[in-house]
Amino acid sequence: xxxxxxxxxxxxxxxxxxxxxxxxxxxxxxxxxxxxxxxxxxxxxxxxxxxxxxxxxxxxxxxxxxxxxxxxxxxxxxxxxxxxxxxxxxxxxxxxxxxxxxxxxxxxxxxxxxxxxxxxxxxxxxxxxxxxxxxxxxxxxxxxxxxxxxxxxxxxxxxxxxxxxxxxxxxxxx
Numbered sequence: 001x002x003x004x005x006x007x008x009x010x011x012x013x014x015x016x017x018x019x020x021x022x023x024x025x026x027x028x029x030x031x032x033x034x035x036x037x038x039x040x041x042x043x044x045x046x047x048x049x050x051x052x053x054x055x056x057x058x059x060x061x062x063x064x065x066x067x068x069x070x071x072x073x074x075x076x077x078x079x080x081x082x083x084x085x086x087x088x089x090x091x092x093x094x095x096x097x098x099x100x101x102x103x104x105x106x107x108x109x110x111x112x113x114x115x116x117x118x119x120x121x122x123x124x125x126x127x128x129x130x131x132x133x134x135x136x137x138x139x140x141x142x143x144x145x146x147x148x149x150x151x152x153x154x155x156x157x158x159x160x161x162x163x164x165x166x167x168x169x170x171x172x173x174x
Contacts, residue, residue: 002032003133003173005151007158012167017092021126024065024089024096025170028128031061032174041174047138051102054130054174055086058100062087067098074123083117088124094167095124105131105146111153118166125167129154133173147173 004025012018031037037057044053059069071088075081087098099114111129118127131146154169156162 001038001133002029003147004029005147005171005173006168007154007171008168009158009163010160015167017094017126018168020091021096021168021170024091025128025172027065028058028061029172031058032172045102045132045174047136049102051086051100051104054102055100058130062089062098065089067096074121075117077122078120085114085117085121085124090123091126094126095121096126096128097121097124098128098130100130101146102132103135103137105135106144106149106153107137111146111150115154115157115164115166115169118169119164121165125165127166127169128172129169130172130174147171 008018040057041054044057067087067089069087070084072084074088075083085097086100089096097118101110104110114129115127118124131150133145133147135144135146150171154171157164157166
């Protein structure tokens, strides 16, 4: 099962860039909903696994859609120029950062870090953030719902009084 929640600033809801971003997101979600893809994710999304295991499942599809793996140089004008997203794709005069999270989504506030990276990136105004629907931590056996928590975290950024440089966010729960 895959869930999706789209956030967009009001002024960009009908913008051609956002329409292209949504189309790319539709393709990724369709790929994630394929039975063989769901099974591959189920096999690697286990307690103790890293997000890179989940990334490997979508790498082939992301690259076929024009995403570059861990694109370097996107933050070269910043003192912390070593930052890089999991994936980057150009769209119009902007781009999309694609970030895949797993165990640290909310525990280490990686959802906020990924949003911040997109906010300061001169080359991207859109973010795809992939997070687990449910997560069981290996050490405690504690269960959480990162997708639901991240929806709550990100919603505040799309209230007009809180707008940032992130024009749109597609949150995908796997």
